[in-house]
Amino acid sequence: MSQQINLFNAGFKRKKNYATTRAMATGLGALVLVLTVASVLANIELATLEREAAVVKAELAAREARRIAVTSTFVAPRKSEALQQELDQTGVQYRNLQQVAAILDQGEPGATRGYSAYFRAFARRGIDGLWLTGVTIQGSGEAIGLQGRALKASLLPGYLNGLAGEAVLRGKTFGQLQMTEPKAPPKAAAADGVSAPEPAAAPRYVEFSLQSAAAGEQAKVEQP
Incomplete structure (x- = not known):
């Protein structure tokens, strides 16, 4: 006759802590959510900065284009030799008048x-x-x-x-x-057939x- 002996002790059975698992899952989910929101906000701020940088870059490019256009259209006046000679002569005359004065x-x-x-x-x-x-x-x-x-x-x-x-x-x-x-x-001489004009008075x-x-x-x- 055989007899089965139950050596299992329920006190030694590992018990599962379902509360700790749920807390960890909730924490991980919250962390993922926070990271996702932070990533979205960072992307939005980066996009805003990129747009502002593009506007500034475009404005700088426009100013540089205007500067190049103005520089290219500006032509330095040529020195007129005739005008310089006239100015020199005027200066000489002015100095002469000063000396006379x-x-x-x-x-x-x-x-x-x-x-x-x-x-x-x-x-x-x-x-x-x-x-x-x-x-x-x-x-x-x-x-x-x-x-x-x-x-x-x-x-x-x-x-x-x-x-x-x-x-x-x-x-x-x-x-x-x-x-x-x-x-x-003196009295003018009379021409033939023409009377002499009256002499002018003194x-x-x-x-x-x-x-x-x-x-x-x-x-x-x-x-x-």
Whole structure:
């Protein structure tokens, strides 16, 4: 007679922990979901950055194209030789005028007040019916000559008295005076069968020449 002996002990049987397995599965699922969402967000942000980079790149390309277009169309102006010569001549004339102005203002070597003071004095003492046609000043004003015309000879004394009141002419005397009346032009010869035209009337003014004492003495010395 055989007998079966049950050696299985239920206490030694490995028990399955279903709660731990479910937790692990849930954790893995959540991790996968988080990674998926993070990947999607990263892809979206990367796409946004790529679009912004493309816009910036396109703008830079457009600016570079405009710069190249402007540079290619710009032509440096050629230097005009004629214009340069004209500018050089103008500069020379300007410097010459400056030198003339300096000479008129300073006078010759030895002059201390210049010639402009004399011309201002002559202009201030001008009177109606008398005008100057020439002025000569030698050195620092020690010799002065005036040439002019007057409608009446009686205007000369008043003019000389006015000049004597100018500071620049104070102490100077005009020791030589010459006055002449212009002559009428000669009568034109009559042609055959044609009466001669009436001669023109003599000018109604007198010409005068004034020389300072120093100028008159110098003129006498220069005469042979």
